Amino acid sequence: MDVFLIGAFTSPFGKRPEADFKALTREAVTGVLADAGLDDGRAIDTVHFANSFMHHWGQHLIRGNVCLAPLVEAGLLLRHTPVFNVEGACAGGSIAFRGAVNEVRAGSARLALAVGVEKLFDPDNPTVMQQLFDGGFDSFDRDRWMREYRDTAAAAGFPYAPGPGRPVTMDTYAIQAAWHMATYGTTVEQIAAVAAKNHAHAVHNPKAQYRTAMTVEQVLADKPIAAPLTRAMCAPMSDGAAAVLVCDGATLATLPAVTRQRAVRLRANVFTGGSFRQAEEPSLTRPAVDRAYAMAGLGPEDIDVVEVHDATSFCEIYQTEMLRLCPEGGGGAFAAAGETALGGRVPVNPSGGLVSKGHPLAATGLSMLTELVTQLRGEAGARQVAGARIALQQNGGGTLGLEEAVCSITILERRG
Structure with a gap:
């Protein structure tokens, strides 16, 4: 059955x-209804709600139910609408999207809503918030992945x-970057070029956390932060x-003409699960994107615009390789040559990416889809990718050794 993104x-x-x-939940729901051209959400059959850290603020177990209750009481959602709570670290929003799509x-829903909400800034407990990220690792066998990190770092x-003063995730990415540099000759200047490119893109994104251009220098x-990574790369x-x-x-077909005209078609939505792997092995992104290309009947040469999970700027280099947009080991040179910038062969992260747009875990995957929908509609303004017809999202979450615990690949297509 065809699925369309209408808001x-x-x-x-x-x-x-x-x-x-x-308040953030209300902002997201009222915003998506307005974008879809709907006065309210009473026709929505089901809601999938993603969050990772609300327990830090005192709410457990029924997070979405609590956050959506005021909208039900206000008549924006129908009473007794089922709410499914999901948690998948940085991929929580993509998992909620998958639930809505499925x-x-x-046929169990005609209209389905995916919502992701997160608050990571706690001025009173910044250290505790950083420690919460350790929950995205194997807490029952820390020695295994720490040993793997030491061995990989030593090999590089x-x-x-x-x-x-920093989450363990930054050490993960730093080690992978160091291995990539030692193996393929990737340079810290190339990683910085990716960061500078995304900071430049974010200047044109009014929703981005940071909107200041930066040079490579x-x-x-x-x-x-964790060599070779600096703060601007994270x-x-x-x-x-x-x-x-x-x-x-x-x-x-029953919705207003403007809604139909702005709808975007889902071509593929694929998930893979992570596992402990060797540094030289492709990550879980590779089988996910290969399945997505096959499902959509497309190849990497067909992709016009991409949003990838650049928790660090090195991640973008690596993911462009895993997505087959460039050869393995060639992501640094690919980016430094301007191929992933606006006007390049395949613009990556026109939103500014996570390093500039921001990264509120459970909202991230859905914000990436929002950027791609905006691009395919031709509504991205100064950051618009000319003629964008096919878009790809890659979103990862959690960590198992050297790779994510879950990966989402979504391919979208402009209608008409």
Whole structure:
């Protein structure tokens, strides 16, 4: 069954201590309804709600139910609408999207909503918030992945020295970057070029957390986080929310003409699960994207615009290789040559990516889809990719050794 994205919305990302979870949820839901041209959401059959860290703020177990209750009481959602709570670290929003898509495909919903909401900025407990990221690793067998990190770092001639003041995830990416540099000759200047490119893209994104352009030299001179990574190469702590509304073809035909004209077709949605792997092995992104290309009947040469999970700027280099957009080991040179910038062969992260747009975990995957929907509609303004027809999203979450615990690949197509 065909599935269409008829509404997509992201809140501004950043440090938003004045906005609580219910306020962010309302912002996302009312925003996606307005984008879809709907006065309210009473026709929505089901909601899939993603969040990772709400327990830090005192709410467990029924997170989405609590956050959506005021919208039900206000008549924006129908009473007794089922809410499914999901949690998948940085891929939580994509998992919620998958749930909504599957309900439409199965015929159990005509309209299904995916929402992701997160608050990572706690000025009173910044250290505790950083420690929560350790929950995205294997807490029952820490020795295994720490041993793997030490061995991989040693093979790259890189000292593994985890320290206070940064999440373990930054050590993960630093080790992988060091191995890639030692194996393929990738340079820190190439990683900085990716960061500078995304900071430049974000200047044109009014929802981005950081909207200041940076040169390669400024990126390299920024505060060190975990060598070779500087702060400008790493995604920040963010608050924010995002939502996507999907429906089937029969329902789409009943909606207003403007909604039908702006709808985007889903061509593929594939997930893979992570496993402990050797550094030289392709990551879980590779089988996911190969299945997605096959499902869509497309290849990497057909992709016009991409949003990848650049938790660090090295991640973007690596993911462009895993997505077959360039040869393995060639991601650094590919980016440095301008191929992934606006106007290049295949623009990557025109939103500014996670490093500039921001990274409120459970909202991230849905914000990436929102950017791609905006691109395919031709509504991205100064960051518009000319003639964009096919878009690809790659979103990862959690960590098992050297790779993510889950990977989502979504391919979207402009209608008409």
